[in-house]
Amino acid sequence: MTVQRKQSTYYNLIWRWHFYAGLCVAPFLLILSLTGSIYLFNDEINDALYPELRFAEQAGASLPMSQLVDAVQTAYPGSTVTRIYSATAPDRTTELFVTTAAGESLRAFVDQVSATFLGSYVYETTLIGLSDQIHGSLLLGDFGDAIVELAACWTLVMIISGLYLWFPRTQTRTQKSGNWWPRLQLRGRAWWKDIHKITGLYTAVLIVFLVITGLPWATVWGSKILTPLTNAVGLGYPDGTRRPLGVARSAHHHNLPWTLQQAPVPESDDTSSIAPLPLDQIIDIVHAQGMPVYRLSMPQESKSVYMAYTYPNQPEGQRTLHIDRYSGEVLGDIRFEDYGGVAKAVEWGVAIHMGNYFGRSNQILMLVPCLASILLVISGIVMWWRRKPEKGLGAPAYLQHAPLSVSLALTLVVLMVLFPLFGGSVILILLVEKIAAWGRRRYAAG
Secondary structure, eight states: OOHHHHHHHHHHHHHHHHHHHHHHHHHHHHHHHHHHHHHTTHHHHHHHHOHHHHBOSSOOOOOOHHHHHHHHHHHSTTOEEEEEEOOSSTTBOEEEEEEOTTSOEEEEEEETTTTEEEEEEOGGGSHHHHHHHHHHHTTSHHHHHHHHHHHHHHHHHHHHHHHHHHSOOOOOHHHHHHHHSOOTTOOTHHHHHHHHHHHHHHHHHHHHHHHHHHGGGSIIIIIIIIHHHHHHTTSSSOOOBSSOEEEEOOSOOTTSOGGGTTOEEEOOOOOSSSOOOOHHHHHHHHHHTTOSSOEEEOOOSTTOOEEEEEOOSSGGGOEEEEEOTTTOOEEEEEEGGGSOHHHHHHHHHHHHHTTOTTHHHHHHHHHHHHHHHHHHHHHHHHHHHHHOOSSSOOOOOOOOOOOOOHHHHHHHHHHHHHOHHHHHHHHHHHHHHHHHHHHHHHHHTO
16 A cells, blocks of 8 residues: 555544544533533632622621531521531631531521521532533433543544644645634635634643543542552552541542542541530631631541641642541641642642632633634534535545554554543444444445
């Protein structure tokens, strides 16, 4: 086979993969991009929609936390407070996670200055909460999470294959203008093609960054592979406690930093002869440890500990305290510098992914690949629709191609090994392709 023929068959093969990947992933990429764009501005949106819940009537020092809890439990008799987010500023309210007597999960807001109960909402029904759930699992639990993971992995395939298709193979002036900037004088499908490839070219790195930094939260690759592996080799959550570790925390506790996902924690001494310390005394211990702003998980079982942690915009300030509920002893004090190398990298990536690390400019920077992905989906669909015949899918024709080049084969193998769920989908697709080719041969043979 001549070099030119090989290049032609390679191009056709890559185009087919790009086409089918795009067709399958487009709706999910559109959903992820829209919900991600919304969640980038979660604080600003919540402040605009619920100012009466998120801002105190006047700035001032907080009353004892027990009074704020009492205010919630008065509003919801028989309820249990499971977590507390202290006010982040003197004019902010305190947010309490509540499970009502009927089992409903709410987020309640209390004025920290007056201990006035201001109201509550079901997070999952808010714009931000709904976007958060759709972005993570498409409202389908672990199954939806797996679909999101597959869509993310196939987005990498689309980016790699798209760059291959874009790569200039001629150096004419027309080709240069079409490859490095859009030819706005064009019309129809040619105009959309330029918009599609130029958008992809200049935002590919940012889109890949969003995919890579989002995958640690995925069910299979994040929870089942990356987290256990990094913890096992000492590159994740450190053992910085003063007592043997108990069971790991459950996965998908999305209000925790990634490093705390599935992280084992110490246990309190289980004794029936000593009453648990009052909440206000635990808060005093947290303050004495230098945590004026904190998130506090309440112990739900006799051996459970209080876990106070910080989750600032810049992960270098992350810190976790484990406090014995009976003695008040600090059983664990883990800071960002104690994290393993992978955990640090993931936390940095997550902070930038969420638009937190360097303020408004970070939000705008991450908004760019979200909007670019939307434009890529729209332009790709328009191009497909304009070339699609009345009957049929309009996919690139199947050609008997030469064996994959070493670089292409190696790229595919690396992706399949790194992301097993994606690897399984590739094997399935290759089997279907082989069966389809066999069917075509049988049909042609009569």
